[in-house]
Amino acid sequence: MKKKIFSKTGILIVGLIAGTVLAMLGLAQGRKNFWREAGPEPAIAFNAPQSFAPLAEKIIPAVVTVYTSRTVGPFEFEPGQFFFFFGPGPRKERGMGSGFIITPDGYILTNNHVVANADVIKVEIGVKDKKKYNAKKIGADDKTDIALIKIDAKDLPTLALGDSEQVQPGDWVLAVGSPFQFPHTLTAGIVSAKARHLGGPYDDFIQTDASINPGNSGGPLVNMRGEVIGINTIIVSPMGANIGLGFAIPINLVKSLLPELKEKGKVIRSWLGVGIQEITPELAESYGLKETKGILINQVNKNSPADKAGLKVNDIILEVDGKPVESEAQLRLLISSYPPGTQVRLKIFRDGQTIEKTITLEMRPEEGAEAEKIGRESSPKTVNILGVKVTDLTPEKAQMLGFIGLKGALVVSVSDESILADELAPNDLIVELNGREISSSRAFNELVANLSAGDLVRIRYIRSTPQGIYSNIFAFRVPKP
Incomplete structure (x- = not known):
């Protein structure tokens, strides 16, 4: 009798469990997931190489080891090195790097920093039967860290240059x-x-x-x-x-x-003679640009190709010879790729309209001297609603900062709570606000006093650094108090 009772009880429990599971399955089937569920087939077919050996066999013979040495003076020491007991004297400094052969007659590519300042360059070729050659530097470019060297040899293995x-x-x-x-x-x-x-x-x-x-x-x-x-x-x-x-x-x-x-033996680059920066959505909106695209000009050097062609601060470069401009680096590389004397067409966005300018590129001049050191601050003016204290630019201050001939409101301090705290710094010179030139601290404070929460503001400022003077433009909305 007990066996029958337990059997019926067991059947009842199993039935309840089965019913619950089926109900849950029914609910699961009726519910729609908000994520993409993986299917039985892979989303993307992928075939990993079983071995790189065939490729390695093709590549390795054309890869070389580059050895360099130079004689350094008795007082040229790296940090942590000391004079030996017998006193200082000329010594050899040795270095090593890599390279690869690009022509059968011995042209080799490497980094400029591998061979820079070397008195002797030697190249070792071969995997089993190694052989060393004397090499000479044909050309180098420190800005891109590229060097071309050559050895006197024939029928060498080479690597093809891809895309x-x-x-x-x-x-x-x-x-x-x-x-x-x-x-x-x-x-x-x-x-x-x-x-x-x-x-x-x-x-x-x-x-x-x-x-x-x-x-x-x-x-x-x-x-x-x-x-x-x-x-x-x-x-x-x-x-x-x-x-x-x-x-x-x-x-x-x-x-x-x-x-x-x-x-x-070297690279001669062209230049526009402008300071540039990328466009943010806020800047695009402030200029009336429908899309966040192009590169903004924030500075035009006097007598530069850009200056001669009539380019202006606040111009936005959209295209160079029909090629869309998407980044600062792309624009620099594109302009530097043209020989000096080349005429290029620029599509510019200015004052709500698209215009074209033809500019004759010139050779990039040498960089100027370092900016002078910053002196003591003059008396600040009162702080404004943006949390920025400014003062007038005095002749003495202009001389110290390298701002001779410029006008603007000189930043003394920026409140930690200010929306500009991460952008402006003491001794920045604010020269423009919403397209209006700033001639003094008073002019700046008067314009700021008319701003309201939510207003879109665009500021252009100039900064003095040890590397020189540069300009920047940024946009923001006035926060609620």
């Missing part, structure tokens, strides 16, 4: 070089990003997580076709060794400079 424009984040790449004196070290990774800027005027780096270490400089970054897409140049690491942040110069930039390096 770095076709590279996409996620592409497989190989890096080859001589890190820590281990020649022909091959590492694999992917392209992490493109168009990275690390502070140089012509930076346009390819970022990769392929292992790059000291000694890899000048070696090739290669795609899966065995073509060079970049020159391994820089790592970012707090420890001085690879942490997955490597950067390579795009090979298309290198190719654009190679003829000039071979023929002239």
Whole structure:
């Protein structure tokens, strides 16, 4: 009897569980997920290479180790070095890097920093049968860190130069070089990003997580076709060794400079003679630009090609010879790629209208002297609703800051709570507000006094730095009090 009772109870429990599960399944089937659920088939077909060996066999013979030495004076010491007991004397300083052969008769690409200031350059070629050659520097460009050297040889293995424009984040790449004196070290990774800027005027780096270490400089970054897409140049690491942040110069930039390096030994660049910055949505709105595009001119150098062609501060460059301008680096690289004397057409957005200007490019002049040191502050004026204290620019202050001939309101301090705290700094000279020139601190404060919460404001200021004078424009909305 007990067995029957337990059997009925068991059937009842199983029935309840089954009913609950079916009900839950019914609810689940009736409910629509707000995310995309993975299906039985992969979203994207992906075939990882089983081995890089065939590619490595093709690449490695054309990769070389570059050895350099130079004689340094008795008082040239690195931090942490000391005189030996016998006293100072001339000594040899040695360096090492990588490179790769691009012609059968011995032209080799490497980094400028690998061979700069070297008295002797030697190149080691070969995997099993190694041979050293004396090399000479044909040309170099310190702004892009590219060097072209040559050895006297024939029938050498070479690497083809590919198209770095076709590279996409996620592409497989190989890096080859001589890190820590281990020649022909091959590492694999992917392209992490493109168009990275690390502070140089012509930076346009390819970022990769392929292992790059000291000694890899000048070696090739290669795609899966065995073509060079970049020159391994820089790592970012707090420890001085690879942490997955490597950067390579795009090979298309290198190719654009190679003829000039071979023929002239250096790169002669053109310039516009303007200070530029990228457009923010707030700036675009303040200028009446429907899209956030183009590059804003915030400074025009006197007697520069831009000045002669009639370009103005607050002009927005949209195109150069029909090519859309998308970044500061792109514009600099584009202009510098033209020989001096070239006429280029610029499409400009000015005062709500699109106009065209033809400009004759000129050779880039040498950089000016460093700005003088900043002196003591003069008495500040009263603070305004933006939280900025300003004062008049005196002749003495103009002399100290390199602002001779300029007018404006000189920033004394910016409140920590001000919306401008991250933009303005003491000794910045505010020269324009919403397109109106500022001649004094009073003029600035009067304009600011008429602002209301929510107003869109555009300010142009000039800053003195150890590297020189530069201008910047930014826009913001007045916050609620």
